[in-house]
Amino acid sequence: MSDDLFGGNAASTASNNYDASSIEVLEGLEPVRRRPGMYIGGTDERALHHLASEVLDNSMDEAVAGHANRIEVYLGLDNILTISDNGRGIPVDPHPKFPGKSALEVILTTLHSGGKFTDKAYATSGGLHGVGVSVVNALSTYTEVEVARNKEVFKQRFERGHAIGNLEKIGSTANRRGTSITFQPDPEIFGADAKFKAARLFKLARSKAYLYAGVEIRWKCDPRLSDENIPQEAVFQFPGGLSDHLKEQLAGRECATAEFFSGMQDFPDSEGRVEWAISWPLWSDGSYSWYCNTIPTPAGGTHEQGLRLALTKAFRSFGELVGNKKTNQITADDIFNGCEMMLSVFIRDPQFQSQTKDRLTSANATKLVENAVRDHFDHFLSGNIERGKALLSFIMDKVDERLKRKAEREIKRKTATSARKLRLPGKLTDCSNGDGVEDTELFIVEGDSAGGSAKQARDRKTQAILPIRGKILNVASANSTKINANQEIADLSLALGCGLRKDCNPDNLRYSRIIIMTDADVDGAHIATLLMTFFFQEMGPIVKAGHLYLARPPLYRLTSGSKSEYAIDDEHRAELEATVFKGKKVEVGRFKGLGEMNPSQLKETTMDPATRSLIRITLPPQYEDQAAVRDLVDRLMGKKPEERFAFIQQNAGLLDGETIDA
Numbered sequence: 116m117s118d119d120l121f122g123g124n125a126a127s128t129a130s131n132n133y134d135a136s137s138i139e140v141l142e143g144l145e146p147v148r149r150r151p152g153m154y155i156g157g158t159d160e161r162a163l164h165h166l167a168s169e170v171l172d173n174s175m176d177e178a179v180a181g182h183a184n185r186i187e188v189y190l191g192l193d194n195i196l197t198i199s200d201n202g203r204g205i206p207v208d209p210h211p212k213f214p215g216k217s218a219l220e221v222i223l224t225t226l227h228s229g230g231k232f233t234d235k236a237y238a239t240s241g242g243l244h245g246v247g248v249s250v251v252n253a254l255s256t257y258t259e260v261e262v263a264r265n266k267e268v269f270k271q272r273f274e275r276g277h278a279i280g281n282l283e284k285i286g287s288t289a290n291r292r293g294t295s296i297t298f299q300p301d302p303e304i305f306g307a308d309a310k311f312k313a314a315r316l317f318k319l320a321r322s323k324a325y326l327y328a329g330v331e332i333r334w335k336c337d338p339r340l341s342d343e344n345i346p347q348e349a350v351f352q353f354p355g356g357l358s359d360h361l362k363e364q365l366a367g368r369e370c371a372t373a374e375f376f377s378g379m380q381d382f383p384d385s386e387g388r389v390e391w392a393i394s395w396p397l398w399s400d401g402s403y404s405w406y407c408n409t410i411p412t413p414a415g416g417t418h419e420q421g422l423r424l425a426l427t428k429a430f431r432s433f434g435e436l437v438g439n440k441k442t443n444q445i446t447a448d449d450i451f452n453g454c455e456m457m458l459s460v461f462i463r464d465p466q467f468q469s470q471t472k473d474r475l476t477s478a479n480a481t482k483l484v485e486n487a488v489r490d491h492f493d494h495f496l497s498g499n500i501e502r503g504k505a506l507l508s509f510i511m512d513k514v515d516e517r518l519k520r521k522a523e524r525e526i527k528r529k530t531a532t533s534a535r536k537l538r539l540p541g542k543l544t545d546c547s548n549g550d551g552v553e554d555t556e557l558f559i560v561e562g563d564s565a566g567g568s569a570k571q572a573r574d575r576k577t578q579a580i581l582p583i584r585g586k587i588l589n590v591a592s593a594n595s596t597k598i599n600a601n602q603e604i605a606d607l608s609l610a611l612g613c614g615l616r617k618d619c620n621p622d623n624l625r626y627s628r629i630i631i632m633t634d635a636d637v638d639g640a641h642i643a644t645l646l647m648t649f650f651f652q653e654m655g656p657i658v659k660a661g662h663l664y665l666a667r668p669p670l671y672r673l674t675s676g677s678k679s680e681y682a683i684d685d686e687h688r689a690e691l692e693a694t695v696f697k698g699k700k701v702e703v704g705r706f707k708g709l710g711e712m713n714p715s716q717l718k719e720t721t722m723d724p725a726t727r728s729l730i731r732i733t734l735p736p737q738y739e740d741q742a743a744v745r746d747l748v749d750r751l752m753g754k755k756p757e758e759r760f761a762f763i764q765q766n767a768g769l770l771d772g773e774t775i776d777a
């Protein structure tokens with residue numbers, strides 16, 4: 116440990132101030148105002164409307180619990196929204212845990228306070244975290260809550276989450292009861308121009324009424340906010356629930372079956388219930404609405420999964436019943452793509468992915484929905500065989516269409532692959548992993564006999580072999596016509612697939628490593644040099660990107676008794692004799708070429724990534740620019756020997772490569 120550990124660093128002023136005083140504890144509703152995104156998913160228009168949902172959902176929970184049958188939504192000027200219900204009214208008695216505060220004040224000003232943590236007051240509620248209305252309060256310039264309970268009317272006002280005065284009794288009433296919440300979202304949070312959209316709230320109010328047949332929802336807005344689509348007043352009540360909604364949505368369009376599949380079913384053991392309405396219009400892009408406890412879950416979830424399973428299984432078994440063997444090919448997407456459907460479940464203690472409740476995650480919902488819907492759908496299909504067959508044949512057309520598209524894609528893919536393979540040089544032995552796959556390598560090998568050993572020694576999945584015959588063209592002393600006409604170079608660039616010169620693009624390189632593997636002798640070195648010249652001049656970006664390597668085949672095999680070692684060169688040999696063999700008599704075998712090694716020796720010493728070593732070819736920083744590289748290559752490999760001579764005189768002893776294990 117450093118002595119400076121508790122001394123600090125004088126240069127770093129920011130870190131000096133980091134002590135206990137920088138640790139804040141946010142009190143009350145302050146965290147909501149600091150990080151609204153955590154509670155309502157952002158501060159955009161969607162988040163703004165989420166505030167309305169939170170308040171409306173509470174009234175819906177009262178209705179679904181059987182305590183309210185009327186809800187009113189009123190959008191006034193200045194972005195002020197009032198939502199009222201005729202439910203039990205938020206409790207106003209003093210809260211036992213917070214002396215001097217009513218339950219109402221606690222609910223409005225404390226996160227995680229509510230009556231829905233157990234099923235004592237609500238069986239299947241949309242609310243569960245006890246957060247919603249306090250978040251609305253925190254993010255509003257003001258909130259006013261009026262409660263009519265036990266013939267008395269109470270009121271309390273809050274500003275930006277803080278109670279302004281106490282809960283007051285403002286009057287009495289003969290028969291009124293319920294809760295009314297008025298609030299104005301805070302422009303400091305949502306921006307000065309953020310406004311509720313009447314159309315959006317109107318739609319929200321109407322959809323809630325479809326979701327629960329037992330409630331009437333009254334819509335009202337200031338006359339200046341209404342237009343030809345949004346009436347100033349409307350009453351929504353749908354005794355037919357989701358079916359009413361689907362009928363309206365289909366607006367008489369032709370469907371695969373005249374009746375649509377709809378119904379309602381209680382879950383066993385009072386776990387809740389499910390309601391659904393589905394139709395298959397002949398032409399539709401599809402429309403899907405999923406709800407849990409009247410909360411929209413646009414991302415679907417476990418209830419969706421249950422419905423998908425129920426319908427898929429029912430279709431398959433109906434197929435068996437009517438002797439259609441292809442129905443086991445039906446997937447849920449074949450059934451759902453292009454259908455118009457609504458599914459609404461009511462379950463106890465639902466689990467959602469987040470406070471915005473976009474996706475239902477309650478595991479039990481899948482089985483509950485599947486079991487409940489499956490019987491009904493079996494009956495829908497087989498209770499009227501003609502109808503069942505008509506729907507099945509509509510779905511099977513989609514299956515056929517999908518399989519046809521899949522087969523066409525497959526043929527296209529195969530043709531593309533074989534076209535590419537056809538263009539590959541005949542003497543390339545390619546690896547089986549596809550183009551551009553990580554960790555594939557091309558070995559450019561000197562001569563056919565070495566190529567033969569390399570083929571046997573390689574890992575077929577990742578290692579490809581391209582034998583090069585003799586000495587390839589020195590591109591530094593050839594013009595482009597000659598280069599383009601050269602067969603070995605054409606083969607090489609086809610195998611690599613990344614293009615030459617200006618067209619060279621490392622992204623198209625078919626392998627992750629290009630490894631030059633030549634004999635460990637002068638000729639081998641010459642061939643390697645010619646190949647490197649080619650890469651520097653014609654494929655500079657490949658070298659720059661670090662794809663080019665030299666293999667390091669051994670020159671000697673040293674054996675003493677049962678021990679044997681390979682030496683790369685004379686120096687390495689001397690070192691091994693002194694260290695590993697400790698001066699003992701050693702039998703020395705010299706490999707004249709790669710072809711002399713048997714495949715297992717070649718694999719172990721030169722090709723197997725676990726045991727070999729490679730030299731990565733890199734360019735020093737002064738050769739960043741391709742023109743500088745060309746100049747160097749020209750001096751070293753070009754037509755004027757005197758330049759080469761001068762370079763060798765200046766740089767003898769400096770040339771070296773970077774050795775890496777790869």
Ligand SMILES: Nc1ncnc2c1ncn2[C@@H]1O[C@H](COP(=O)(O)OP(=O)(O)OP(=O)(O)O)[C@@H](O)[C@H]1O
Pocket residue numbers: 169173174177200202203204205206222228229230231241242243244245246247248249250294
């Ligand atoms: N309109 C209402 N009528 C009766 N009680 C209400 C009403 N609105 C709110 N409440 C009470 O206030 C509590 C807190 O409501 P809040 O919206 O903060 O959270 P929640 O609905 O319990 O859960 P969530 O955070 O998931 O919405 C509710 O659990 C309920 O007991």
